[in-house]
Amino acid sequence: MGLSQIARSIKESPTLKLNETAAILRDKGEPVIHLAGGEPKSKAPIDAILQCASLLNTGEVRYTPADGVPALKKAVIRYTEDHYGRLVAPENVIISSGAKQAIMVALHAILDPTEEVVFPVPYWVSYPEMVRIAGGVPVPAAASDGGFRPSVQDxxxxxxxxxxxxxxxxxxxxxxVVYSREFLAGVVQLAEKRDLWLIMDDTYNRLIFDGRQPDNCYDFTDDHSEQSKLIVVNCVSKMYAMTGFRIGWAIGNREVVRAMANIQSQQTSGPAAPSQWAAIGALNGVQSSIEALRMTLENARNVMVDRLQAIPGVQVTRPDGTFYCFPDFSAYEKDSRKLSDFLLEKVRVVTAPGKEFGMEGHLRLSYCGALREIKEGLERIQWALDPESANELHLGNRKLVRDWK
Ligand SMILES: Cc1ncc(COP(=O)(O)O)c(C=O)c1O
Structure with missing residues (x-):
């Protein structure tokens, strides 16, 4: 019907689609447990809300500069100094509508048609489609040992x-998984040796467990000049539980940031002003909510991993950070979409199929929700899969009898 080649080649975000499926089933009164979500359930920090409200109260909510308001850039500059030990200028900073747009405008700024972008497997679902939208070709790089940690050689x-x-x-x-310092250092050096752009998506780098500290990619390079092709992306979405505000940013050399800002200025203009004010509040306000969230997630990770390890045949790698776990269920079913559909149909648990992330046989399970839901969700999954478990399960006020093997 006359749609462009790109439009025809782009899939809907499968994780956002799963959110919709869960919401529709819940509205119908189904006892759904959503283990495919991508956002913390805590509230946005009060400093974010108050700062946002202060703008709304003026009633004057206007366009902002396309690359973000100076006060938010200032807060991002301070964040970059605090967490990366690097002093950047306002011209090195662009504020976008989420990390997603920051990555998208970066890809638009650096890619010519058919140029390739390499990223490790498994990968965030959106990377291949984002690269395609920018006219490029996604090249997933799998680890030669089939695991989650490709080597620099891979x-x-x-x-x-x-x-x-x-x-x-x-x-x-x-x-x-948090990649090793050796890997990150190796990739930074590899990108420099081959004169490639390197985009570091640090969206989750404050949500790390077991006392580990986030690595700082700037430590691995001596090139702190305006020739550097390193672009670092962050956002308020996950660390402050502010997904709906849609604020992210990128740090890069002045030339690429200017190009990104030009593209953004023609695409969406600046991000929504109330959201930028909220992000200023979050970044400049009391920071304790990040540690509270991190500790909650670490505890939830432990609960999820323990429960998964109790399911015979499931291989689980203990996550070092984020709020996702990516166990291997291939002992039960190799086709992850089939398995995900089966779990939704039989026990009303929403999971994200590994295939969408470049790895069959796995499911992505989130532990950003309530502990009670995590426990019950995994109980239901075990019941559905493990032939040794009891014959009956109570699902809300319904009694299920296992009539499958
Ligand atoms: C790896 C990664 N990068 C970027 C994003 C997007 O973040 P934002 O909501 O700020 O656009 C996500 C969201 O799920 C993500 O998982």
Whole structure:
């Protein structure tokens, strides 16, 4: 019907679709447990709400500069100094509508048609589609040992004459893995050696467990000049539980940031002003909510991993961060979409199929919800899969009898 080639090639975000499915079933009164979500359930920090309200109270909610209001850039500059030990100028900062838009405008700014972007497997569902929207070609790089941690050689092997950029997300959605310092240092050096852009998606880097500290990619390079091709992306979405505000940012050299700002100015203009004010409140306000969230997630991670380990045949890698776990269910079913559909149909548990993240046989399970739901969700999954479990299960006020093997 005359749609563009790109439009025809782009899939709907499967994780956002799962949110919709869960909401529809809940509205129908189904006892759904949503283990495919991508957002913390805590409230936004009060400083964010008050700052946002102060703008709304004026009744004067106007366009902002396309690359963000100066006060938010200032807060981001301070954040970058505090957490990366790096002093950047306002011209090195762009504020976007979420980390998603920051990555998207970065890709638009650096890719020519058919140029390739290499990223490790498993990967965040949106990377391949975002690269395609920008006219590029996604090149997922799988670990040669089939695990969650590709080596620098695995990344290097995926690089070809058309490669323009490498895209790294650590801690990783969906595996929860934090890549090693050696790997990150190796990738930074590899990108420099091959003159490639390197986008570091640090969306989850404050949500790390077991006393680990986030690595700082700037530690691995001596190039702090305006020639550097390193772009670092962050957002308020996950660490402050502010997904709905849609504020993220990128730090890069002045030339690429200017190009990104030009694209954004023609695409959406600046992010919504009330959201920018909220982000100023969050970044400049009391920071204790991040640690409270991090500790809650670490506890939920422990509960989820313990329960998964109790299911015979399930292989689970303990996540180092994020709020996702990516267990291997292939002992039960190799086709992850089939397994995800089966769990939804039989026991009303929503899970995200591993195939969407580049790895069959796995499911992505989130532990950002209530502990009670995590426990019950895993109980239901075990009941549905493990033939040794009891014959009956109570689902809300319904009694289920297992009539499948
Ligand atoms: C790895 C990764 N990067 C970026 C984003 C997008 O963040 P935002 O909501 O700020 O656009 C997400 C959201 O799920 C994510 O998992």
């Amino acid at each position: 990344i290097e092997q995926a690089i070809g004459p058309a490669t323009k950029a490498i895209l790294i997300n650590s801690p990783n959605n969906p595996s929860g």
